[in-house]
Amino acid sequence: MTADTEKASETPRQGIGSLEIGLRILDTIAESPRPLTLKNLSDRLVLSPSRLHKYLVSLLRMGHIVHDSGNSYTLGKSCLTLGVAAIRRIDPIRLAFSAVEALNERSDKTVSVTVWNGQAPLVIKWLDSSYPVAVNIRLGLELSPFYSVSGRIFLANLPHERREAMLEQFFRQPPALPRHGGKGLQQDEFRAHLDQVREDNLCCFYGDYLPDLNVAGSAIYDINGNISSVVSLMGMAGDTDITPGSVLQQQLMSCVTGVTEEICGQPQRERHA
Numbered sequence: 001m002t003a004d005t006e007k008a009s010e011t012p013r014q015g016i017g018s019l020e021i022g023l024r025i026l027d028t029i030a031e032s033p034r035p036l037t038l039k040n041l042s043d044r045l046v047l048s049p050s051r052l053h054k055y056l057v058s059l060l061r062m063g064h065i066v067h068d069s070g071n072s073y074t075l076g077k078s079c080l081t082l083g084v085a086a087i088r089r090i091d092p093i094r095l096a097f098s099a100v101e102a103l104n105e106r107s108d109k110t111v112s113v114t115v116w117n118g119q120a121p122l123v124i125k126w127l128d129s130s131y132p133v134a135v136n137i138r139l140g141l142e143l144s145p146f147y148s149v150s151g152r153i154f155l156a157n158l159p160h161e162r163r164e165a166m167l168e169q170f171f172r173q174p175p176a177l178p179r180h181g182g183k184g185l186q187q188d189e190f191r192a193h194l195d196q197v198r199e200d201n202l203c204c205f206y207g208d209y210l211p212d213l214n215v216a217g218s219a220i221y222d223i224n225g226n227i228s229s230v231v232s233l234m235g236m237a238g239d240t241d242i243t244p245g246s247v248l249q250q251q252l253m254s255c256v257t258g259v260t261e262e263i264c265g266q267p268q269r270e271r272h273a
Contacts, residue, residue, distance in 0.1 A: 021047070022055050026064060026079065035072030092228045092263045096220055097125055100231055103255045104129070107248055109235045114143065114150040121150040121230065133213060133234055146170060146178045146190075149203040149217035150230040156198040157219065157227050157267075167191065179208040201267065202253070204242050216242040216249060218256040221265035228265065231256050 028044050029036055038056070042049045056073060059065045063078035096113050104111045104127040113125035121143040137143070145151035145166065155163060167187060177184030180193055197203045205215040217232035233252050234240065242249050260266070 018055075021045075022059065025052070025055055025059065026075070029065060029073055029075055030079070035068045035070065035074040037070075037072045041073065090263050092220065092222060092259070092265075093124070095259050095262055096229045096231065099255045099259045100125060100127065103231070103233065103251060107233060107251050109233045109240060109248065111234075112137070112150075112232045114154075114230045114232070116154045116227065117142065120145050121148060121154055124229075129235060131236075133236065135210065135213070135234070146174075147209060149205055149215050150232050152178075152194060152197055152203045153201075153217055153219050153230050154227060156194040156203075163194070181206070182208070201256070202249075204249075206242075207237055212237045214240040214242050216252055218252055219267075220256045220259045220263075221267050223264045223266070225266055228259075228263065 024045060025041065028041060032040075036044075038049055038053065041047075041056075042052050045052065056065065060067070060076075063076045065073050065079075066076040068074050093113075093115075100111045100113055103109075108129045108131075110129045110133050111125075111127050112123055114121035114123050116122075119142075123137060123139055123141045123143065126137070126139045143151050145155045155166065158166070167190070171187040171190075177186065178190050178193075179185065185193055201218050203217050205213070207213060213234060214237045215232060215234040217230050219227045220229050220231065222228040231252065233242070233248060235248075240248060242252075
């Protein structure tokens with residue numbers, strides 16, 4: 001490849017300016033929590049009302065926008081059709097797998113993906129680091145909702161009545177108290193712990209179940225505000241800093257946040273009020 005060819009390949013491809021303006025209009029309307037007037041759009045897009053109106057006429061004609069009762073503009077049926085088609089093509093588990101593979105490579109820590117099988121987390125992806133940790137957890141294993149970070153994240157996000165029923169049943173005769181921060185938690189303490197896990201979208205173990213093993217987990221949420229899957233990262237305490245602000249915790253949160261955004265997900269916190 002010649003130098004001229006290389007230079008030409010680096011030149012931005014020419015697009016259609018008017019199409020890009022039309023898409024910017026749609027993006028602006030989509031990002032607004034309420035319908036926008038012609039003046040609102042003109043101010044936000046820095047376009048004259050007369051020029052903007054021509055685009056709006058075309059978007060109205062194609063069904064991408066509609067007038068509301070106050071003569072403002074909002075998204076129309078054609079945008080809904082596009083959105084539904086895009087959602088149907090989303091594969092959240094495939095995206096989660098790709099993200100944890102990148103996390104595993106970037107962090108060189110053991111990582112896993114779990115899904116809720118109705119009663120407990122199920123391990124559907126497990127990637128060892130270059131220094132595998134000695135734990136009896138592998139692909140296809142069902143984890144405890146009370147003694148695993150992924151279990152607590154799922155438990156914390158269950159509907160209130162379902163979560164309370166599981167807590168009541170477990171604490172009647174617990175095989176051992178759930179531990180956190182080096183101490184066993186009674187039912188009320190454990191409930192408060194779950195509330196914090198849900199609020200932070202993060203659960204961390206600092207040697208709570210296996211000495212010298214640190215584990216951190218966080219959830220990927222779907223478009224309905226439910227957990228799609230939980231990503232966990234673990235390693236020996238001496239070289240696995242998962243404290244707030246640490247590089248590993250930032251990498252984990254970046255992983256789950258990225259996939260959540262990619263699948264248009266968002267936590268549904270109000271369901272637990």
